[in-house]
Amino acid sequence: MDYRRLLLALGAQIGVFVFGALSWLALTHGLLASALLCGLGALGLAVLGLSLTALNVTRERLLNRLAPGSTFPSELNRRRLQLLLDETPSPLLLQTEDGQLIAVNRAARSLFDVAYALPVASRKVLLGGDGALTGLGGQVRWKGATYAVHRAEMVEPQQTSHLAVLTDISADVRAAEATALRDLLRVLNHELMNALTPVASMSRSALELLGDDTPESRAAAAKALERVVARTEGLHDFINAYRALTRLPPPVMQPVVLDEWLDVLRESFTAQWADKGVVFDCDSVTATVLMDEDQMWLCAGNLLNNGAQAALEAPNPRVRLSVREVEGTVCLRIEDSGKGIPTGDADQVFLPFYTTKATGTGVGLSLAKQIVQGHGGALTLKAAVPGDPDRLPGACFEFGLKQV
Template sequence: MGGIVEYLALTDVEAGLNAAEAQALRDLLQILSHEIMNSLTPIVSLSVTAEELFAEGGKDLPSPLITEALATIRRRAEGLDKFVRGYRDLARLPAPDLAPVDLNALLRETQRIFEARWAESVTLELCLHPTRVVVRVDKAQIEQALLNLLNNAAEACESQPSPRVQVAVEVTDGAATIIVRDNGIGLDPSVRDQIFQPFVSFKTNGNGIGLSLARQIVLGHGGSLGVDTLETESPWKTAFRMRL
């Protein structure tokens, strides 16, 4: 009756932000400590074993035992080195050097790199946009993000009878979207929120870097990278959507 009334509410969000930051730090430290201890514990244990074998065996040292111990130490040390390098790559990701790039041409180049590794085991379908699509991106970074998604898709479906990966391009509302699909085993809904976390992997030999790095690259471009919810009757089991 008295006309339009406007209300302005001010909420202090500093406490919430601080709590979120503290939780993120705890999560990161937990991941780092877990991965480092997974490598250091066997290294320390086997180093002690090797030392004892040398001390007790002398010239009559059983070579298979010491060889196995040293080989395991080397493997775990290499694994730890790989982990640290992956963490460094995430931490040192440079700002993108933006320049106009033909998206269809970029996808063709990425296809050639992918097929050099997977041509004999996985089929890649390329669904390009019918018109020329030009995006301002860092070509090298986006290519790396795409390869990470494609390799992830290939690893997910290579055990299937007819493993297939598809890359499609959509243009809506002035933005280009790249969709990477595969017909692998699918993604457990319970882990959808975890797959982009650094060093979190649900594969036997995964290091948890590929998807996390891909997302960091896309976010650095002001875009987004997420997982689509697919229909039950869809021939595809997983689909990643990269919006640039």
């Protein structure tokens, strides 16, 4: 309030007092007209004073809002940022230190049917038992759609929050599944034709030989039937492998002390491969992870056995299992000293029934990959790094498990 408005307001108050006193005196002396006139003057001055006071208060508030460091520009920026976030098509989730999971933008609020924060039930379904956004895997499914998860940490002076961006990759996943199905049908057709064609040919030959009814023809027919039996047994094994691959149950996730689990894995591998000359190096780590022990035994066993078989094809066979902790995840790496996987085969090693071994079923790596995916991770074949002293020269597979 400047000095001019202050003087006017003060003058108005003095005027109200004076006119009020004159009105009272006129009223006591019976001068009703004069008393009424003085009262109206006092009322007018009072209204003028109140108007000046209100005008100054409004002016001060406006100046305070527009002053440097005021909250008005901050509020304006916040609203602009919210408008931009609401236009973002990818759902954004923010988890604060108190565990609350907030739907940041319109896409997230629409996806989870909330106005602000996700309820506890939805949070547990999305994040699992620990309810931590940091434990969310690389992919998540919600309402029949698949989303890729990208996480970031937001460090503020008072607290640390975690942000997750969900990108809808359902179309990509469906395309990949269609491609995988075509590849699977192609491999199945190849394997079945390879098994059934000689069976039909040898069966026909055996039937013709039995028609001759001579000792030589009967002996030749018996040999042909032996080959038919061997081929049908091989086809039976192939079908059993296919059933194991397609009937894998969902994993039963439980906390497992990784060091104890690795000790048993080390003993099992040594008992099977030590007498063949394969050296096994295995790290130790004091961490607890979530996994289905039986399924992960099958996964790690397939990877280690493949590594041992490959290592035996080169001098000084060696297999290594190394462990490292990265942001709430325990990464396991299995590598061998064999000849490695040719570059042309790298994209096909995870296909069901694809194998480069004469006696292999082509199920081990595909089953291992399916088990790791069921645990919320991804089994990857790491490319060779020439000249890296920390890497064995053969194949190298890596996957992660959630840490408790």
